[in-house]
Amino acid sequence: MVSFGLVATLTGLGWNHHWEAAFAPFATTHIAGRIRLVHRGKFDVFTEFGEFDAEPNPKLRPGKDRAVTGDWVALTPDGTRIDAILPRRTAFVRRDPGDRMRPQAIAANADVAFLVMGLDLDYNVRRLERYLYLTAESGARPVIVLNKSDLCDDLATCVRECEKLAPLVVLNARAGEGIGLLSAQMQPHETAVLLGSSGAGKSTIANRLRGNELIPTAPVREHDSRGRHTTTRRELIQLEQGWLLMDVPGMRGLQVWTPHNPQALDIAFHDVAAILAEGCRFSDCRHDEEPGCLIRAALESGQLDEGRWDNYCKLRGELTRLGEATELQAKEKEKQRWKSLRKKAGLRT
Ligand SMILES: Nc1nc2c(ncn2[C@@H]2O[C@H](COP(=O)(O)OP(=O)(O)OP(=O)(O)O)[C@@H](O)[C@H]2O)c(=O)[nH]1
Ligand SMILES: [Mg+2]
Ligand SMILES: [Zn+2]
Structure with missing residues (x-):
């Protein structure tokens, strides 16, 4: 056991009826825990009995059942081994930048995704749209967080562009201005994850909420506002405000993965979906160039932004290609499986 956390109750960690039901098969043999931190294959786990250092049961399939920060797990009573990962309610998943044909979960079981964007050169509505898609896909509710309001000359325009996309909060995290607005977006014991580019100010926000400087932060590059990938681990933090927060490293790539939720694109681009549903x-x-095209009409009247439409088409194209590629991969796997079965059975392959 490492140390006691802020609130040593399961409710304080986000436990509720849903998790109680999911944990039922383990209730008499295991204790419930929530992953606080992952480091080199070892896991720091919060439980109602304190914090434990645990290792995964070797039976958990390494590629498939890898616990991530925010996961609920079944631990052996001594707190040393993770025997099961409870099915995730939400998961922020992107395409693994290392192995392009695999998904990579960033954080699990967040109720809210704070999409943090700096109001310096980081500001980019197209990237925000991509985050909104991934958030819809994850199952969490999005809140756009425009940070570094002190560096913006035209806040009104940025606010106008973003407020139609999702609930919006404007901050100056360095000075602590607007930090209370984040709590207003949260229900008691809910979990939020901070997502955004390196240097957007995620850890500064986490430190402000905690009232300390425990998480290191570093200045961005002056000429392009890019961060230096200061945060290297994903951490679940209990806040005295009564909710939980996950700080994660800034993301370099934001490649989408095959959808689990086919509606995600329509949720993130509800205006486009509404026009398409009406039907050209x-x-x-x-x-x-077709006559009677509602999309063209919306673009011409300014109701739909050209950049937004292009972004929608681009994302839809990526998802289609990815869908085709994974289908092909699955077919190939199945073919190989049959081949080896026939071989084992002594049949000619
Ligand atoms: N001017 C200004 N600077 C800010 C604000 N918020 C954060 N910063 C600065 O931006 C820099 C980057 O902040 P971090 O909190 O390290 O950014 P991060 O998003 O955690 O970055 P990674 O950990 O690399 O993903 C630091 O120098 C912060 O002091 C703000 O509201 N205004
Ligand atoms: Mg950070
Ligand atoms: Zn059309």
């Missing part, structure tokens, strides 16, 4: 004159309209 031709059902196979390519939204190009």
Whole structure:
């Protein structure tokens, strides 16, 4: 056992009826824990009995059942071994930058995704749209956090661009201005995850909420506002405000993964989805030059932004290609499986 956390109750860690039901098969043999930190294959786990250093049961399949920060797990009573990971309610998943044909979970079981964007050169609505898609896919509710308000000359324009996309909070985390607005977005015992580019100010926000400087932060590069990837681990933090927060390293790539939720694109681009649902004159309209095209009309009237439409098409294209590639991969795997089965059975392959 390492140390006692702030609130040594399961409720304080986000436990509720849902988790109680999910944990039922382990209730008499295990204790429940929530992953606080992952480091080199070892896990720091919060429990109602304190914090433990645990190792995964070797039976957990390494590629598939890898616990991440925020996961609820079943621990052996001595707190040393993780025997099961409870099915995630939400998961922020991107394409693994190392192995492009695999998903990579960033953080699990967040109720809210704070999408942090600096109001310096980090500001980019197209990237925000991509985060909003991944958030819809994750199952969490998005809140856009525009940080570094002290560095913005035209706050009104940025606010106008973002407030139609999702609930919005404007901050100056360095000075602590607006920090209380984050709590207003949270219900008691909910968990939020901070997502955004390196240097956007995620750890500064976490430190402000905690009232200390425990997490290291570092200045961004002057010429392009890029961060230096200061945070290298994902950490779940209990806040005295009564909710939980996950600080994660800034993301370099934001490649999408195959959808689990086919509605995610329509949720993130609800305005585009509404126009498409209304239907252009031709059902196979390519939204190009066809007469009676509602998309063209919306673009021409300014109701739909050209950049937003392009971004939607780009994302949709990526998802289609990824879907085709994973289907092909699955077919190939199945073929190999049959081949080896036939071989084992002594049949000609
Ligand atoms: N001017 C200004 N600077 C800020 C503000 N918030 C954070 N910063 C600065 O931005 C720099 C980067 O902040 P971090 O909190 O380290 O950023 P991060 O998002 O955690 O970055 P990674 O850990 O690399 O992903 C630090 O120098 C902060 O002091 C703000 O509201 N205004
Ligand atoms: Mg950080
Ligand atoms: Zn059309």
